[in-house]
Amino acid sequence: MRYDYIFSGFGLSGMMILHKMMAADLHLNKSILIIEPEDKSENDKTWSFWEKNQGNWDFLLSKSWDEAYFLGDGIKTNCMKNGYRYKSIASDLFYKTIFKKIEGCKGIVWKKEKTLFFQEQNDTVIVKTNEATYEGATLFNSFYNRNEIINNAKYPLLQQHFVGWFVKSKTPFFKENTATFMDFTIDQQGNTRFLYVLPFSSTEALVEYTLFSPELLTQTEYEEGIQDYLKKIGLHEYSITATEQGNIPMTVYPFWKKNSKRVLNIGTAGGWTKASTGYTFRNSDKLSEKVVDLLREKSFDFTNFKVFNRFTFYDKLLVRVLFDNNELGKSIFSSMFSKVSPDKIFRFLDEESSLQDELQVILSCPKLPFIKALFKS
Template sequence: MQIKYDYIFAGVGLASLMILDKMIDARFLDGKKILLLEPNDKISNDKTWCFWENDIGGFDNLVSKKWKQALFVNEKQTIKCLSDGANYKMIESIRFYNYVLDKLKKYPEIIWKKESLIAFEDKYSEVIVTSNVAKYTTIKFFNSVFDCSKIENNKKYPLLKQHFIGWFVKTANPIFDANCANFMDFSIPQKGNTRFMYVLPFSETEALIEYTLFSADLLPENEYEQAINDYLKEKGAHTFEIIKKEQGNIPMTVFPFWKSNSKNVLHTGTAGGWTKASTGYTFKNTVKQSERIVSLLKTKTIDFRKFHKPNRFLFYDTLFVSVLYKNNALGKKIFSKMFLKVNPKKIFRFLDEESNLKEELQIILACPKIPFIKALYSSFIASLTQS
């Protein structure tokens, strides 16, 4: 006889584990039958999550490094970004995986099957989930398996990519400030794109250096690596060792992933549009969304079609992505004007979607006017066409 699960999670990554962690904290897993579908063991450090936060945070026990200061840099200015006790924190994914998976060991009715999701269908009273091995039924289904074909070549919702290659390096001479990260260093050649260096120093001689672009197209691998090599030499690191490398490609889009939600199916993580379209940051929003899910599950009537809450920040992200997609060289100018004219604390509140209208207006007025007015006009015309 086939088991009917209370919940099935497809994909065991940040989103699924964060939801499960919040369920544990709310004692919501007691007596529940849960199936995890994930073909890969979570035994390697495959991602690094960073976020700004005040001194005390809910995941401080997992933070492997934090910086008391962080900089925004271009060839003319260096702006300090953190104040009032804020820190920039880093969590290595393996520490988060181990933390939540250890907590899940206390629940013997949670089953992990190393299988891949093939399809699912909401039958209203239950969801049929098909893997590459078998079919399962569940009351509620959480899907974090991202299908990039949904957003590729979509003219209505342009796709930018935050793509990068990073080197973990050890230099022969001290060139880093271990207490100061570098959010964006735009002093490098832009070459018609939005390009910057992202630097996380772990000591005076150790750091992660990422060559990052917000653009529509990827580069040949050697172009990223040559840029990192040139940057290190310019900073005085004529001799260095590459300890390991990482690379990433994060979608930056306002595609309405949530429209695929149904009564009993909720798309989460990148597959649910939880990645901030204008920055690529994910961790803090995943915490917020996971807490919302647990609150929803406590109610008697659960309809995931109502989970998405549209807000004005989606509109801001839409304009930002549209502007950079049409004129990718503007990124340096946009960010430089923002950080030069607006207190960085307000910018971070804005990026966390916690700012007020007065702060948002100040940020909007700091940006180049004409490109955003054109994007606003295009958005208005598109809305008229749709109606």
């Protein structure tokens, strides 16, 4: 059987694409194959993002915050102004919502298999798994070879890696409408390190110890970082109700150059993760919309779906600076959030800014490291 659409891997980006395809009735009279070995039933991650006003996914929010602070030495800035809110979605609710929508659709088939490789041949894409071989007219691919981006001199790999604890205090402790967006007041230890606190009630919060750095830590180091921080803010009696951890590649490696007429690389495999922040949710939301707009056309070609632009260039410089001098993260982010209005920074990071906004953000950063990175690039 030849499928109209094949999803190789079914994570955030794939689910968003299929959800929007179904909302636009693009799945009707089509055969769709999902190849994904995992059940996607656990609450394995928390997606958090800033957004102005109402958003497409507000109906799934676990929580949103009117205030979210950037903290540095002598700096306390509320980043949620001019209509912005910080929002959070639990992955298990997201998964359940998507699954409920696709269950019962006769044209959608799920194979709990692992993709080994795929190949485009004329008007067909061949996908080989550990169990079988499938053919499709269009492939959305979520897998990539991590070895391609490790030790790549031209496109250095910075990593956003973290461990988070969902903690519950015995008595009210947290301000449930106030989040900590980035707290750089902790010991940096030669890296770019910050804490992230999202209160879901006065007694419950997600506390994450996060780094932007080339190298990972031991599990104990992350956990000790959280313990020290909780002591620092005065929380001594608490229980850990759940944990999460992750490692998000921050690189401008041009994954998108592998896109073709019938194959679109999506998610991290397509360069959908914002290299300078590690944020993926908002990018995936916007790019999945672009995918669906293309699919509405009778003839489409994914070859130029994503290209190198000025924002990719900005990201490339920041990644290079933090890769070569990882201890500079605190001073860079502190300079930005103390000199520039947060809404301008968010527009800049969302790639929706004017050149005037971009110039203001760029000039707020330490100059010499970026000049050196420019010549290296």
